[in-house]
Amino acid sequence: MKIKSADFIISNTDVAKCPAEFIPEYAFIGRSNVGKSSLINMLMERKDLAKISGTPGKTQLINHFKINESWFLVDLPGYGYAKVSKKMRAGFQKFIEDYFKQRQNLVCTFVLIDCRHDPQKIDLEFMQFLGENQLPFCIIFTKADKLGSSKINKQITSYKKKLLQYWESLPQSFLTSSSTSLGRKEVLDFIENINIDVADNFK
Ligand code: GTP
Numbered sequence: 043m044k045i046k047s048a049d050f051i052i053s054n055t056d057v058a059k060c061p062a063e064f065i066p067e068y069a070f071i072g073r074s075n076v077g078k079s080s081l082i083n084m085l086m087e088r089k090d091l092a093k094i095s096g097t098p099g100k101t102q103l104i105n106h107f108k109i110n111e112s113w114f115l116v117d118l119p120g121y122g123y124a125k126v127s128k129k130m131r132a133g134f135q136k137f138i139e140d141y142f143k144q145r146q147n148l149v150c151t152f153v154l155i156d157c158r159h160d161p162q163k164i165d166l167e168f169m170q171f172l173g174e175n176q177l178p179f180c181i182i183f184t185k186a187d188k189l190g191s192s193k194i195n196k197q198i199t200s201y202k203k204k205l206l207q208y209w210e211s212l213p214q215s216f217l218t219s220s221s222t223s224l225g226r227k228e229v230l231d232f233i234e235n236i237n238i239d240v241a242d243n244f245k
């Protein structure tokens with residue numbers, strides 16, 4: 043897919059205030075610092091469309107971007123960092139949970155995992171939460187430039203093995219690097235194909 047336009051629309055913490063326009067939406071989520079905002083900039087070939095920081099917790103809001111005047115891309119706050127009350131499941135902020143439960147035009151969520159990390163409870167719980175709410179998701183293994191290819195293969199294979207303890211089949215996955223743009227075409231083509239598949243539902 044060619045990116046012709048990428049426009050920031052609105053930030054907020056209230057799903058009711060997210061854009062009303064009914065067009066396909068794709069959310070990017072994962073632990074704080076995993077590289078969500080960097081990936082969005084890489085995909086859009088824009089340096090600072092989404093705000094980036096080396097300090098975890100940079101993205102605090104639900105950020106909507108409209109791409110090619112036809113679909114929304116959403117940068118979300120990371121989980122596993124913000125101070126939240128204990129009763130809140132797995133440390134997800136309530137407004138993130140509301141976003142996923144209420145956003146009717148959400149067609150696919152990308153769960154980002156740092157390719158250097160072994161499976162972590164909070165990520166597995168988040169995927170569980172998506173599954174329980176019948177929300178389709180993919181996995182994006184990020185920061186591929188930080189490991190050699192044999193180490194990456196080993197990590198990803200063992201990650202998938204762990205997932206198969208919880209899921210009958212594996213979700214689609216991608217390997218990306220925001221430094222080298224690895225995986226850009228694959229992720230954008232995937233989105234383009236879904237946009238075609240769901241077009242009838244958005245008429
Ligand atoms: P929060 O908004 O705090 O949840 O973080 P985030 O997931 O949006 O991460 P962000 O994109 O802000 O990146 C966090 C740090 O990781 C920054 O210092 C980035 O430069 C670095 N980073 C992100 N992606 C990559 C990558 O693919 N390769 C390398 N080497 N560094 C990366």
Ligand code: MG
Binds near residue numbers: 079093101118119
């Ligand atoms: Mg961010």
